[in-house]
Amino acid sequence: MSISDVTVPNDLDSLWMPFTDNRSFKKQPRLFSEADGMYYFTPDGRKVLDGTSGLWCVNAGHRRKPIIEAVSKQVEKLDYAPGFQVGHPLSFEFASRLTGMVKEYSHVMFTNSGSESVDTALKIALAYQRNIGQGNRTRFVGRERGYHGVGFGGISVGGISPNRKMFGNMLTGIDHLKHTHNLEHNAFVKGQPEWGAHLADDLESIVALHDASNIAAVIVEPVAGSTGVLIPPQGYLKRLREICTKHGILLIFDEVITGFGRLGDSFANEYFDVKPDIFTTAKGITNATVPMGAVFVRDGIYDVFMEVAPEGAIEFFHGYTYSGHPLACAAGLATLEVYREEDLFARAAELAPYFQEAVHSLADCKNVIDVRNLGLMGAIELESIPNKLTVRAMEAFQKAFERGLLVRTTGDTIALSPPLIVERKHIDFIAETVRDVLKTVH
Ligand code: PXG
Numbered sequence: 001m002s003i004s005d006v007t008v009p010n011d012l013d014s015l016w017m018p019f020t021d022n023r024s025f026k027k028q029p030r031l032f033s034e035a036d037g038m039y040y041f042t043p044d045g046r047k048v049l050d051g052t053s054g055l056w057c058v059n060a061g062h063r064r065k066p067i068i069e070a071v072s073k074q075v076e077k078l079d080y081a082p083g084f085q086v087g088h089p090l091s092f093e094f095a096s097r098l099t100g101m102v103k104e105y106s107h108v109m110f111t112n113s114g115s116e117s118v119d120t121a122l123k124i125a126l127a128y129q130r131n132i133g134q135g136n137r138t139r140f141v142g143r144e145r146g147y148h149g150v151g152f153g154g155i156s157v158g159g160i161s162p163n164r165k166m167f168g169n170m171l172t173g174i175d176h177l178k179h180t181h182n183l184e185h186n187a188f189v190k191g192q193p194e195w196g197a198h199l200a201d202d203l204e205s206i207v208a209l210h211d212a213s214n215i216a217a218v219i220v221e222p223v224a225g226s227t228g229v230l231i232p233p234q235g236y237l238k239r240l241r242e243i244c245t246k247h248g249i250l251l252i253f254d255e256v257i258t259g260f261g262r263l264g265d266s267f268a269n270e271y272f273d274v275k276p277d278i279f280t281t282a283k284g285i286t287n288a289t290v291p292m293g294a295v296f297v298r299d300g301i302y303d304v305f306m307e308v309a310p311e312g313a314i315e316f317f318h319g320y321t322y323s324g325h326p327l328a329c330a331a332g333l334a335t336l337e338v339y340r341e342e343d344l345f346a347r348a349a350e351l352a353p354y355f356q357e358a359v360h361s362l363a364d365c366k367n368v369i370d371v372r373n374l375g376l377m378g379a380i381e382l383e384s385i386p387n388k389l390t391v392r393a394m395e396a397f398q399k400a401f402e403r404g405l406l407v408r409t410t411g412d413t414i415a416l417s418p419p420l421i422v423e424r425k426h427i428d429f430i431a432e433t434v435r436d437v438l439k440t441v442h
Pocket of ligand 1: 116150221226227255257282408
């Protein structure tokens with residue numbers, strides 16, 4: 001059968017949607033057909049405020065002209081070039097721009113998504129340890145409630161049970177730190193809680209069990225996004241850094257969400273002033289216009305690979321067909337320019353206190369058991385209906401959607417992460433809409 005023979009109707013059925021309750025969706029579809037700035041538009045012309053930057057990725061807002069123009073220009077000029085053994089100028093230019101954004105990280109490797117960035121980071125960690133004569137270091141440490149994408153590496157170090165339970169043994173040799181979410185001590189704290197730095201000491205117990213000489217790396221999200229915006233307690237990340245350094249364990253930050261301005265600085269490692277050895281990015285790197293990710297490595301890591309491999313040999317056997325794709329690089333360069341010209345990271349920092357007050361103003365709403373925030377990340381946690389986990393938040397999601405606001409839910413938490421171009425009036429609308437919705441949610 002040729003393509004022209006395909007005459008089946010477009011009935012929503014053929015697509016197996018990712019991370020979606022397909023049967024409910026197909027009974028009651030929610031579609032976006034256009035977007036502009038802070039808004040999505042449905043096919044029937046309804047305007048929906050994007051309270052989540054798509055999926056935490058459209059940091060500069062939708063359909064930005066300079067990015068569109070850069071991608072259009074690039075596709076007219078060079079649609080694709082291989083990245084293995086040949087290259088094209090934009091990928092080098094973009095890599096230089098990225099390493100120029102952050103001190104102490106000399107190189108980046110390109111990927112096409114957060115999941116690929118995580119797998120790449122884990123593989124760099126293993127290969128690096130081997131290259132420095134520490135080949136026994138093959139274990140990884142993740143954290144409960146961590147999300148590191150959906151590759152086998154990412155779900156292995158990740159700490160979300162439904163993302164793991166169907167998929168067998170995954171990577172072996174993984175331990176998980178305790179998560180840092182604690183309602184008893186930290187409910188309704190604004191910003192970083194004071195209680196909880198000691199939870200990092202969990203790493204010492206894991207080291208004691210396996211011996212540091214067997215552990216390659218620890219991976220955590222500086223702020224856990226997907227499981228409901230879990231803010232690191234004050235001093236927690238520093239302590240993890242110290243323990244890793246003491247034991248020769250690499251520290252990896254997964255900055256797929258926290259990168260590119262979300263906290264009001266370029267990256268979380270700058271915001272917290274805690275420097276991991278490797279950090280992963282994706283999403284906001286191109287404002288999500290073209291899929292892309294990048295893994296940053298600290299000064300010295302790349303050099304070890306160059307020194308160890310014999311002259312003429314490939315130093316790291318890893319890469320993707322689309323690593324450094326010309327359209328992604330064009331989108332990325334234009335995106336960085338938009339961030340710079342509009343000073344969007346500083347803007348996020350400036351708006352963070354206003355956003356904080358807006359989300360915390362919802363603390364007295366029905367069923368709310370916690371409110372959390374940092375930068376332009378916010379979460380409102382609802383008490384779950386007994387034996388009906390996620391039902392209450394999904395009702396809130398649907399009702400907000402009907403009222404013209406896109407939120408994200410995870411478990412029974414409503415997560416908010418508006419584009420960094422958000423204005424006070426949009427923040428007011430977000431808070432008012434969520435307040436309104438929570439009045440009627442069961
Ligand atoms: N690491 C982190 C920290 C992420 O947040 C990934 C890796 C994987 O990225 P890709 O590009 O492979 O999807 C992510 C992705 C949500 C949500 O609702 C979060 C993500 C993706 C989709 C939804 O919280 N994060």
